Amino acid sequence: MMKLRYAKASPFVRKVIVLAEEAGLADRIELVATDVWSDQTDIQTDNPLGKVPALVTSDGTFVGSFACCDYINGQSGSRKLIPDEGRARWRVMQTHGLADGAMEAAVAYVIESLRRPKEYVYQGYLDRQAGKIAAALGALEARLADLSELDLGSITTGCMLGYLDFRLKAVLDWRAKASGLAGWYADFAKRPSMLKSAPE
Ligand SMILES: N[C@@H](CCC(=O)N[C@@H](CS)C(=O)NCC(=O)O)C(=O)O
Incomplete structure (x- = not known):
């Protein structure tokens, strides 16, 4: 049994959970709810970086969503959501990089706007993150054909867009641009x- 340190609002965690579900391995993962922002959090025992996701396995602990997904994918006999090699792998890595980067920018935006005292929020930083998200959406829009495959690239794109709806709907009308x-x-x-x- 694997153990996933998770928070329901985290798009990086969601990516791992969706990939595990699609690989048919979700029932081998115990979800351990974690509030990384609490003073009492013990997340550092599994991830010294203080972030979710972290996946604790009999082969050691993986931190960061890509490493968690890569390990889970390796455990799946049938479904390969991260192709092993060649063009198929490059395509997934390219799409994943864009979607994952947009996810990072969206999380950075949300942390800056929600977790900082109002007087310290820096609009220039928010604008910079919003610019990254918009540009990545444009690049993904140009790769729509790649998204027809179910793999780490499309899963990350789906979870990233879900996060934009969840947290940034009021400030970012992404559907109008993409x-x-x-x-x-x-x-x-x-x-x-x-x-x-x-x-x-
Ligand atoms: N690159 C990491 C990012 C993970 C991440 O940013 N997790 C957020 C939740 S969405 C977190 O735990 N943040 C706590 C912190 O920054 O201290 C990944 O792919 O998993």
Whole structure:
């Protein structure tokens, strides 16, 4: 049994959970709810960086969503959501990099705007993150064909867009800028793995 340190609102955790669901391995993962922002948190015992996700396994502990997904994918006999090699792997890595980077920028935006005392919030920093998100959405829009495959690239894109809806709907009308992605996401969001892991 693996143990996943998780928080329901984290898009990085969601990515790991959706990949595990799609790989048919979710029932081998125990979810351990973790509040990384609490003074009492013990997350450092599993991740010295103080972040979720962290995946504790009999082969050691993996920190960071990519490493967690890579390990889970390796455990799955049938479904390969991260291709081993060649063009298929490069394509997934390219899409994943864009979606994961947009996710980082979105989380940075949310932390700056929600967790900082108002007087310290720096608008220039928020604008910079919003610019990264918009540019990454444009790049993903140009790779729509790649998103038709179910893999780490499309899963990360779906979880990133879900996070934009969850936290940044009021400040960022992403559908207006990326209608192709909006159409793709309308279907992707209906996958049982996505419905089950939706943030509240
Ligand atoms: N690159 C990391 C990012 C993980 C991350 O930023 N997690 C956030 C929650 S969404 C967190 O735990 N933040 C706590 C902190 O920054 O101290 C990954 O891929 O997992």
